[in-house]
Amino acid sequence: MIEVKNVTKTYGKKHSTFKALDDVSFSIPEGASVAIVGKSGSGKSTLMHAMSGLDRPESGEVIIDGTNILKLKSKAVDRFRSEKIGFIFQAFFVQANETCYDNVALPLEIARVSGTARKAQIVDALNIVELGDKVRQKARNLSGGQKQRLAIARAIVNKPSIIFADEPTGNLDSTTGEKVEDLLFGLNKQNGSTLIIVTHDADLASKCDMQIYVKDGKIDRIEGEQAAPVEEPEEVVVEKGPQDSREDSRHLKGVSRIGGDKESEEEE
């Protein structure tokens, strides 16, 4: 469960201030796939940074699993990111000089996972993204699609509860892009981790459970399972029940087509 409450982020000083986020509020149920949609400069990246603890808006709350991460000390925020968050970027940001293994090892090293547990997790993650045969290959020898799949392996190796994907298919052609999308949604359904995709691609956004449209630093509209931001915390607790059952149904379906999944949720 991610709750964003009245988040405001201002850039610049004194006279030339610019509100990247202006009193933004919404909530995302656990395990959902969410698209944050908006044009370049709309504030969607700032929103992602605020939700992932990379940036600190000056006012508002970002409550993840009951903790307001904006109130945490920087050390705790770093720990939160290393344990609960996975990142996927448009430009992959894989280390070309490093092997696939060492690329995927980075989040585990940061989270101080012991060496023995590490190896199995890395191999697992690489197998999931179908790069199991390229463990010792240098990342520079991979194709674009493979690089992004490597980045996905790196994002999921630590079994994070939330994965942020910033334009994950922006640098890929449509065929490889689709494969990456399938992988992301499949993982979202299988592992029950929340997937938050930042994109301006309406096609990709439509495949998500929920779409948050951002315009000029404000929420333009929210489509999908939850049309209105949660006002009362009590309501959230009430909603837990149906959410759990929905997760179960998702599990049964496995990596089913997104459209069907969406319909079933709308029925609830």
Place this chain on the structure above:
Amino acid sequence: MKTTDIIRRAARSLANAKARTILTSLAIGVGAFTITVSLAAGQGAREYANNLINSNVNPQSLFVVADESIVGGGGLQSSIRVYDPDTTTTQGITVKQMTQEDIDMLADRDDLTNVMPIYQPSVQFMTFGDSTTRFVADVSTYNASIISGVAYGNVPPQGEAIAADEVVIPESYVQTLIDNKVIKNGSELVGKKVVMTAVQATASPTPEQIQAAFATGGETAVQSLLQPKTQTFSFKVRAVSAKSAEALTSTMSVQIAPDAARAISEFTTQGTPQYQKYFGATAIVKDGIDPVTVKESLAKDNLYAQTAQDLQGVVFTVVNTLQGIVLGFGVIALIASVFGIINTQYISVLERTREIGLMKALGMRGKSVSRLFQFEAAWIGFLGGIIGAGIAIVVGLLANPWITEMLGLSKGTSLLIFQPIPIAIMIIALIIIAMLAGWFPARKAAKLDPIEALRTE
């Protein structure tokens, strides 16, 4: 992030930029090379000096003088001073001499043995065997505590003097003696008779002495009183000493036994203020007594001693000074290389902005990022130290035989001695210096804003 993981990542990213790493390391390597060589040369010189002193000087031996300036190390004074009949002036330097009372006092001490004043026997000329050719040469006292190499004949073991009628002739005399047809070869010299003729300083008799002489022997008695007296001393050659690399002093004088030296010097100085005055004395401190304590107690009696250790100290001071100069050049080279590291690491931070941003986004602490770059610098320092020390050792080991030959040292002597511990300490110091140099770039990396770093434009 665990330190071992950081060190491994640091090593990997250096391995990915091999050319840059090696070039930066080489800069440190130059400093490391110089320092290693200076350490090795200093050690070699000290060990060489130590060998010389140990094999030549009894560690219990003392050299005692009455003038502190000789052993005090403060430089000999040449300024004006109150006249003292116990002083002598040689080469413009006035030195207070020891008197017979001083020597007797030393001999009476129960912590000293073999007290022997330094005699200054001088003879007018000497002849060898049946030859009538007269030769002039310096005569000195045989020093039992110094072993010199022997070309012909033999010398007694260290600590024992030669007999009163024996002499040791330096090898350098042999050629002159052959040229003058005294001998045909050096071995012929052993057992040869040597006759030295000493002349007593002209006495200035008092009027009473002249009157007394005139009264007893008339004019001839007075003439003989004013005539310089001569006396001959006979010896036979026991050995011909050879010059050796291990010998501390290669004496160029005829060495005679202490008793003979005293007889000659007392004869020649009879009736002069120099009679029974000595430049200094040598003595052996009894076993089990620390020479330093004897030295301290002697100082209370205004006698000043130099121990074997002091002598070592004098030699070591010279070696250490020279070593310090070379070491200084090494340090300057290091300082230059420190800026090389700072520069390289700064560029590295700029180049790897994305990587740093990603690591920070994934939750890596700024401290860990900073350490990553510091460990990279540490690796550079380590590599530089290994490269520099390695080259120095290889070059040193190859050059050692050549240096030994050039300086005419005895075989097996190494003037460059590489010791593992100082080299290890140097490498550790280099690692620390490199890490300090890496501090500024590392701090820049740690402060990087991940959002800025990951912005894709």
